[in-house]
Amino acid sequence: MNKNIIATIIKRGWQKGDVGTRLFARILIVFLALGMSYQAQANSPRPNILLVVVDDLGFADLGYLGSEIKTPNIDRLAEQGVQFTDFHTAFTCSPTRAMLLTGVDSHLAGLGNMAEEMADNQRGQPGYEGYLNQRVESLATILKSAGYNTYMTGKWHLGKGEGQGPESHGFDRSFVLLPGGASHYADMKPAYAQHEGQKAGYREDGVLLKTLPERFQYSSQFYVDQLLDYIQSGKQKQSQKPFFAYLAFTAPHWPLQASEQAIAEYQGRYDKGYEQLHKERAAKQRALGLISGEPAVMPPGSRKWESLSSEEKSQSSRAMEIYAAMVSEMDKHFGRLLKSLEQQGDLENTLVIFMSDNGAEGHDVDATWPKDQFPKVYNWVMNNHDFSLRAMGKVDSYVFYGPEWAWAGAPGFYGYKGFSSEGGSHVPAFLTYPKTIKAGRVDQLVRVKDIVPTILDITGIKGRASKSPSSEEKTAYHPISGRSILPALQGKAMAPVNFITELFGKRVVRSGDWKAILMPIPMGNGQWQLFNIRDDRAERKNLALKNPDKLKELITLWDDYARRNNVILPNWVSGY
Template sequence: MPVGKTPRKRLLAAGTAIGALALSMASPAFARSEAPSPGRTRPNIVVILFDDVALMDLGAYGGEARTPNIDRLARQGARFTGYRTSPLCTPSRAMLLTGLDNHRAGAATIEEILPPEMRNRPGYRLRIEPEVLTIAERLRAEGYRTLMAGKWHLGHGPGELPDGQGFERSLALDASGADNWAPRSYMPYYTDAPWYEDGRPTKMPGSFYSSDMLVDRLTRYIDEAPAGRAPFFAYLALQAVHIPVQAPARFSDGYRGRFDGGWESLRQARTARARQLGLLPEGAPVDGFSPDARDWDALPADERRMAARSMEVYAGMIEAADAAIGRLMQRLEARGELDNTLFVVTSDNGPEPSDPVHQTGMGLWMRLNGYSWRLEGLGGPGSLNYIGREWAEALAAPGRRYKFYVSEGGIRAPLIVSGPGVAPGRRIDGLTFVTDVTPTLADFAGARPTPEAPAMDGVSLRAVLEGGSGPVRGPDSPLGIEVSGNAALYRGDFKIVRDMPPLGDGRWRLYDIVRDPGETRDLSGAEPGRLTAMLADYADYEARVGVAPLPPGYNTQKQLTANVLVRQLPTLAGAIGALALVLGGAGFLAWRWRRRRGGRA
């Protein structure tokens, strides 16, 4: 049992293991029908989570980046077109790894925008709650080796890092992101890039590239046991394409000129491809850009070149990640395990709109921390690259808005599942959710239920993955989501959505999400009865999962600024203290010098 586990976790994991042993000794009549049949090898499982990748970023979804390895998995397996996740990383990761709603799992939002008065409330502690089991714990109890490499962002310290959540081996970044070329922070909220191996602080190489380094470490963990000795569960949480957007030039240079037409051109092209690929119904309307979006053609030539290059690096970062994934697949093939490995490829939320470079005080912070923002070397070591809001709006096509918001651009994401038992060439259009991943994996692995643990909110997708034609959810099954006041609920063909400031107005709207996935026609006035009924469903959802009311006047951007200042107070106090000492010392020396001169006079 991993060091740092709470007694409750130890009890639940032990109960899982004992239950599995008891069922294995029982007569066949008591075995679960979805358990592996006699003689069938349990599959290895690899979950690959991109960070901030939009629905259409991958080649299999019509993206500009070259992703031949992921595209191969999509051809050999299933591509989901109705998959939704949360609009932020921590809630999505909690749901992905537990099968529970983010509030029930313990991660209602992200710590960077959490109001101080909500800290330590149930569901808002921003780490997996002690009574909740992760998929790693469930599979480890079934004899799986459990391995992890990448971003964690699900708690800090003993018992809250991956080693305390069921992972036997792990290299984890305990932050929302970090530089991709060196072990250092990418924003003032963090003083460094905290990396941990198996729960202990670890010294990272002075230079690396994140996608390659993470795949290399995960491959090393896999190779620590001979092929076939025990199945493994591997969780690869990539930094691609989170800020800072960085990539080796050999990848970025392959997209020279690809984005010179600007963001309006890209959004139009993606919308057209979305219709061709069936991601958008023929004739369905799609909104353009926000009214205050900048006109590409009106920008000075140097600004257009900088913006276009930022997207070349973005595409290069995706291709670099795909190349690293290809090396992982090659290693599994060399071990003779590729054909028995179930792959899941997805993203935690929609594209990132933030501009960190031009925030107040960032110029000084960047100089102090060795960062620059210039065309030469953009995306390379020391470059704090980002794509910004207009590109994020373009990438979110055919959806509306982007990360942070529960409009479709923020939560509709790619999902590819491929491997043993998955019917090849499948396109699955039904509504699916991030909480469905854990029950699906447990189902394929033949994991037994754990009555002592909270029941999962998600449903297994195994039946549709194997070729079944039935819906994943019934037309009257409501599905809710809430993160920092941004909220939505799906039921049947309809969705209600509330986007909060600074971009939204906090008002509920109703959309026919099947015929209008671009969320262009608010039906709340035309169908008040449906809106009222779905708002009642949402109230039930809030009560069931424990959504807490936000403080009056809450604004995510203002809260982030306040939290960054609080985190920087010790550093600022130290700097002010040092400056005071220097000035005081200088003043004392000047006073001594004047006294000595006066004495000589």
């Protein structure tokens, strides 16, 4: 109906004054208001999307989660958004990233195992390509076809070969580190190498680089600078198009490195040791309502702080100082990105998702590259780095901080990266979009593969893999198996969901308050264990013998999952 006619009816209705006409005029006013609201929503631009992943961050390593590490920019953003207190990933990086970018289980997406850890019986099998395969549709591909500019900087770790990078999965512009880790400086020294002179692989828009740009001073700094360039360049060319920006920090992944100035901020802070830090963080997280019950026990093989020599204490506390500096530096550069987006008027309409790719890293050189299983890598590491105290954190250093500091990195959880216990998969994560989503907390279980369908739900976009495929598409794309958590973000209850996955033969089945895990000795007992997560988040009390029927029920869920996702258990496991 013409707006002028509606206005005339309303005016005459009020002038005539009888009850019926006035009521009709009021109804028209309501319908007109609803129509204008709907039109405003229809014309509202789709949000920009900023997906931020940090590498190997523990659940208690950020200020808003009770950490002493200074992360004001992340904290401020988390407080404006919805914080997830039960968010789970895979146990290591590349399987997590495969699910994060597709919403599809890693065993179908090509990362049923990490490429570096692939067992002989898995090689060449569907779902075990060691790179993101073409039977899944990436979030970038979906958003690009919906009119988004798509950018990525940072760690890829989803394929090194030609046609396996971000440029083949929907990203317009990208600058990425191909492997799982490398020096955080511009020397291109890999985190693991087979021979002398080997360089870490980097690609820009698919082109393999021989050297890094001059402005590459430090990983966190450069990835933010490059992403800002992509966003600003895109706005100049196509100012009306929203952007999807994937920022994959390599910090604080080993080798632990940071500037002297950044490390100085934490000098002496950890001299009392990891047991004291564990106690402090556990108390803060308990006060914040993030953990309850008893804290986690130290990992097997850990050493008490007082048993260390003075030299060992100095090196250990220095490693933790470097780690804290890396987290702070990452926060500082992330803050620069947020400030720039705010100054450009983009931040208000940007959906931000922040998460770690797995739990804290508790391995060390011997555990990561054991002499008998990776002799070439082990020898390269030992022969090409300076392990002295004075060198720690610098270009030629190679630093892990070990299982004890990882234990303090998530005081309420047992284990760390690489394991199916809470410490391996339970990570910090939050989502911020104040324009439509109120600040709060989601305490129910959320999985990394739920991110893609949630983004598509918020934006109103559907990809081929998110809807019923045609007969031709059924062979081309695996359907998304995650679910949208938009109702939970809006404060609504959602039906419980299971969390089931596997890596390196280590398994987890979470259903409601019950959780079954299988891990080898010494972290586990080599058999299925059963825990009540509501009462025992630290996984201290194995209830398998007391509840055989419940354990059998969860193992049945595992068998069904393994069948549906074509899981091939490895015939060889390195121990990572």
